[in-house]
Amino acid sequence: MSAGSLYDELQRENERASRFLLIGSVLIAAVMVWVVAGALGVPVLDPVVGVSVTAVGTAVGLLFLLAATRSGPSIALRAARAREVPREAAPELHNLFDEVCVSAGIMGTKPKLYVVDDPAPNAFATGRSLEDSHVAVTTGLIERLPRYELRAVLAHEVAHILNDDIRTVTLAVATAGLVALLADVLVRFMILGGGRRGGRTSGGGGGGGIAQLLFLVLGLLAVILAPLAAQVIRFAVSRQREYLADATAADLLRDPQSMVNALRRIDEDHTSLRRFEVATAHLWFEEPNETSADDRASRMARRFATHPSIRERVERLATLNAGTVRTDAPLPPPPPPESRGYH
Amino acid sequence: MVWFALVVVVLLIGVVVWVISAYNRLVRARVRIDEAWAQIDTQLQRRHDLIPNLVNTVKGYAAHERETFEEVTAARAKAISVQGPADLAEAENGLTQALGKLLAITENYPDLKADQNFRQLQEELAHTENMVAGSRGHYNASVREYDTARQVFPTSVIASSFNFEEREYFEVETVEVRQAPNVSFE
Numbered sequence: 001m002s003a004g005s006l007y008d009e010l011q012r013e014n015e016r017a018s019r020f021l022l023i024g025s026v027l028i029a030a031v032m033v034w035v036v037a038g039a040l041g042v043p044v045l046d047p048v049v050g051v052s053v054t055a056v057g058t059a060v061g062l063l064f065l066l067a068a069t070r071s072g073p074s075i076a077l078r079a080a081r082a083r084e085v086p087r088e089a090a091p092e093l094h095n096l097f098d099e100v101c102v103s104a105g106i107m108g109t110k111p112k113l114y115v116v117d118d119p120a121p122n123a124f125a126t127g128r129s130l131e132d133s134h135v136a137v138t139t140g141l142i143e144r145l146p147r148y149e150l151r152a153v154l155a156h157e158v159a160h161i162l163n164d165d166i167r168t169v170t171l172a173v174a175t176a177g178l179v180a181l182l183a184d185v186l187v188r189f190m191i192l193g194g195g196r197r198g199g200r201t202s203g204g205g206g207g208g209g210i211a212q213l214l215f216l217v218l219g220l221l222a223v224i225l226a227p228l229a230a231q232v233i234r235f236a237v238s239r240q241r242e243y244l245a246d247a248t249a250a251d252l253l254r255d256p257q258s259m260v261n262a263l264r265r266i267d268e269d270h271t272s273l274r275r276f277e278v279a280t281a282h283l284w285f286e287e288p289n290e291t292s293a294d295d296r297a298s299r300m301a302r303r304f305a306t307h308p309s310i311r312e313r314v315e316r317l318a319t320l321n322a323g324t325v326r327t328d329a330p331l332p333p334p335p336p337p338e339s340r341g342y343h
Numbered sequence: 344m345v346w347f348a349l350v351v352v353v354l355l356i357g358v359v360v361w362v363i364s365a366y367n368r369l370v371r372a373r374v375r376i377d378e379a380w381a382q383i384d385t386q387l388q389r390r391h392d393l394i395p396n397l398v399n400t401v402k403g404y405a406a407h408e409r410e411t412f413e414e415v416t417a418a419r420a421k422a423i424s425v426q427g428p429a430d431l432a433e434a435e436n437g438l439t440q441a442l443g444k445l446l447a448i449t450e451n452y453p454d455l456k457a458d459q460n461f462r463q464l465q466e467e468l469a470h471t472e473n474m475v476a477g478s479r480g481h482y483n484a485s486v487r488e489y490d491t492a493r494q495v496f497p498t499s500v501i502a503s504s505f506n507f508e509e510r511e512y513f514e515v516e517t518v519e520v521r522q523a524p525n526v527s528f529e
Contacts, residue, residue, distance in 0.1 A: 095470045102386070103477035105379060105485065254480060 010244045011163075017240050018168050025065070025175035026058065028229055032182040033057030035222045038215040039189055045211065061178055068174035069167070073126040073134060076170075080124070082114035082136040090115070093142060096151040097135070100158050103252045111135045111161060120271040121145060123285040125157040126166050133161045140271060141285075144334050148255060149262035153285055155249035156259070163248060165241045183223045190219055239308045243316050256321040260314055265331055267310040286310065365501045372489040376510055379482035380428075383513065386474040387422070387435065393471055394419050394442075397464050401445060404455035408448050415441040428511040435475075442468075479513050486510045 034054045037044050044050040087094045094113065101110050111127065114136035121141040127133030135157045141150065160166055246263070250256035266286050273288040287307040318327050398412050418438040425434045449455050456462075489510060493502040501507075 092466065095466070099470065099473040099477050102382060102474050103480050105375070105382070105481040107382060108378075252480075253477070 010240075010247060013240055014163060014165075014244050018164075021168060021172055021175075024229075025171070025178075026062070028179055028226055029061040029065075029175070029182070030054055030058045032179060032186075032222055032226055033061060035215065035218050036182055036186055036189075038211070039186060039219045043211075061182075064178055065171065065174045068177060069128065069170050072170040072174060073128060073132070073166070076124075076126045077114065077134060077136065080116050080136060082116045082134075085113055085115045090142070092147070093137070093150070096147065097154050099151060100155045100252065103155070104158055104162060106130065106158070106162075109133075111158065113137075115139060115142070118274050120273045120288075121266050121269055121286075122273060122288060123153050123157050125160040126170065127161065128167060128170070130161060133166060135161075138273070140269075144269065145262060145265065146332050146335050148258040149265060151253065152249055152255065152259040152262045155252050156245050156285060159245040159248035159252065160241065163241065163244055165245065169241075179226045179229075183226055186219045186223050190216065190223075242307055242313060246313055246317050247320050250317060250321060256317055256325045260317055260325050260327055261331055263310050263314050263317070264327070265334075267314075362501060365498045366505060369489070369492055369498065369502055369505070369507050372485070372492050373507065373510075376482065376485045376489055379478065379485045382478040383475070383482055386471065386478045387431075390438075390471045390475060391419055391423055393464070393467055394438075397445070397468065400458065400461050400464055401449060401455060404452045404458070405448060411441070411444050411448055415445050417441075428513045432513055483512050483514075486512055 034044055034050065034057075037053045037057060042049065042053055044053060085093070093115075097110075097113055098107070101107050109130050111125070111130075111133035112135070114134060116122075116136050116138045118138040119140040120138055121144050123135070123137040123141055125133065125135045135154065137150075137153070137157075141153060145153065160169075246259060250259045253259075273284070284307075314327055318325050394415060398415055401408075402412060415438070418434070418441040422431070422434040422438045425431050449461070489507075492498050493507055493509070
């Protein structure tokens with residue numbers, strides 16, 4: 001298989017994953033709405049009532065998702081404490097960013113550039129569309145990476161924007177939030193409403209009691225399973241996207257070696273981000289918390305990681321660019337301190 | 344009979360809609376090429392603007408390398424005067440080679456290499472070369488996309504009947520102006 005077709009295959013996989021995410025989250029939301037309505041005493045076993053209540057509930061949920069997608073990027077930027085960085089404060093960083101944007105042909109709609117004060121080398125992209133997109137890098141990344149590796153990481157983030165990952169990831173985060181909210185409603189109802197209902201059933205029919213029991217069980221199942229399902233969808237989607245963004249970035253700059261070097265250098269660095277929200281974990285260039293150790297906690301963390309291991313990413317890149325990249329050469333030295341003109 | 348007419352009308356509308364969308368797709372691809380070309384122009388302009396400054400700085404330390412300066416200046420003048428992708432690519436190649444020679448000379452002057460102004464110019468030049476390379480890569484990618492749309496059936500029918508002409512690629516050699524990484528082999 002040639003590198004080109006492998007790349008196309010990755011892109012198709014990406015589109016499939018997007019559809020999977022959208023359909024999966026709508027389904028989960030619909031089932032949750034159905035169970036919540038049932039637990040609230042709505043006769044959802046009746047087909048007409050059940051379908052219409054579920055449809056209306058799901059529509060409301062989708063509207064919520066839409067609203068959440070609108071405010072998601074600014075929340076993510078605030079959570080990371082990202083500051084917009086003017087050209088005068090970091091001329092070389094802006095130079096590199098311009099090189100990436102000109103290669104991508106998006107000089108007219110350049111994303112905004114931000115800096116996060118954090119010693120861990122990392123970066124993320126967010127936004128609703130190309131016109132409203134944001135790229136943030138940590139001070140650790142600026143200080144530790146040589147010029148062309150820093151550029152490769154910037155290209156990886158721009159690739160997330162070009163591949164429309166930023167919108168999908170924002171949607172995934174919002175879905176996980178919606179499902180958590182519905183599960184929360186269920187839990188509250190079962191704790192508060194359970195007692196009252198017990199008093200009512202003694203006077204009511206036996207059929208109502210069975211339905212109540214059914215929804216109690218279904219509710220419990222939903223509370224346990226739905227957030228898990230939402231997580232699985234999130235992870236399945238975001239891991240695939242990292243490979244594609246690496247490949248797109250290497251292709252944009254025609255410089256796969258720098259991408260490989262950047263990944264290897266960041267892999268050797270074991271600083272964890274000081275501040276990050278679990279909800280925004282898969283926005284980052286590298287898994288934000290350190291999971292490479294061999295203790296039990298790290299192994300568990302790797303299983304639930306939002307990012308594939310860096311070694312795996314390097315190997316995939318090397319396969320895509322067979323013969324042109326080296327994965328064992330010594331890394332070029334890091335830049336001298338203070339050389340970036342940014343502090 | 345009425346049904347038959349209806350089917351024909353629907354089919355006709357379908358064909359018209361398809362023709363319009365295919366035509367628009369080609370136009371958009373062509374506009375993208377023009378935009379990419381304008382971007383190359385901007386970046387080359389920037390490169391040309393940088394050269395007098397660079398030559399003057401080097402002159403301050405290596406005045407007797409007159410031949411090289413003249414070569415760079417002449418190559419720059421030629422690059423500014425020509426037009427069209429093929430000629431421009433050739434002229435820019437000449438300029439690239441002359442610049443390479445100039446940069447090679449600077450290696451012999453440690454004082455020059457330590458000059459703050461020169462080091463800033465070096466970063467500027469490296470950045471400019473990367474901008475040129477990046478805009479060229481995007482231009483060529485845009486031409487490839489347009490070319491594919493132009494040649495693939497059935498869009499090719501629209502392309503040939505509305506005279507969507509072939510566009511030239513912009514091919515140049517590149518000079519390695521990256522600051523050489525200090526790789527040590529212990």
